[in-house]
Amino acid sequence: MASPVMITREIDARGSYCPGPLMELIRGLKSALEGEVIAVISSDPGSKTDIPLWVQKSGNELIEIESLDGGAARFIVRKHVRK
Amino acid sequence: MFGHTAQDKQQQLAPLPAPAEATPPATANRLAIVLFSGTIDKLMSASIMATGAAAMGMDVEIFLTNWGALAFRRGDYTSNTRVSADYADYRGTLLEQMAAKKVTSWMENLEGAKEIGNVHITACSHTMTLFDLQLSDLEPIVDEVIGVAAFIEGARDSAMTLYI
């Protein structure tokens, strides 16, 4: 079980349609500093495939996905951690 | 300022999905179809392309969006006789000839394609949300609901991409 992560900024994108939540994550990471953590809350089912895929391709780190009430999920992403 | 509190931890933690499970790895030997239409003339065309590709050993990726997704609602195909509006005058003939020549339906074609080849059918999350649909509201032949990025990624290296 991961120790609590400090989220630098959280964006609530509930109600936003694909690809909205992904765009919010991309914008959020763009203005973040290396190592900072951005969380996006999404109610869009497409985020479950799109966000992990994008994070992997872009070389960022998907820390975790939390299931929330009402079918939403919180995607927690750290910017550009080189392994 | 934003940290996890003990309260947050009580939420159920979902396991990280391997991105590879979202769509099969992109290969050049693939036909990708964006199926936007829900009229039977276009559904038939898409299903024949998919079946031909599957028979020829290509991977097939079908992304159902807009009317294409609605056409896959459970049971809808049994009563869908919509034809493209521009060719409304051919509708009668088309339906007659399909029955007279015992042409396999577009759904049967897709079932056959899945049986003989590697066919993956996904539904567009945007459309599903707009029309308040879940995967369980669709025919079981649809494998999963995905977002646009996942489709693009799966289709980008395809030998052929069709927009129907």
Next chain:
Amino acid sequence: MATTYQVDKTVDAKGQVCPMPIVTLAKAFRDLSAGQILAITATDPGAKKDVAAWAEKTGNSLLEMVEANGVLTFYLKKV
């Protein structure tokens, strides 16, 4: 005049409309062992080229195609 083949399996795809003939062919081939010969009849004009293309793509052998009275008969050998 067709050569006489030792046909192991016969499949009737007459009346089937594209794409069914090659779906029927692909399904029938799955049950064959290497070296076995299948005969398939079809009336769909598209089948002429489709069957040849399928055979070439899958690496199986199209031995012969016979056309008589609008019926096409294909003899294929599983490689």
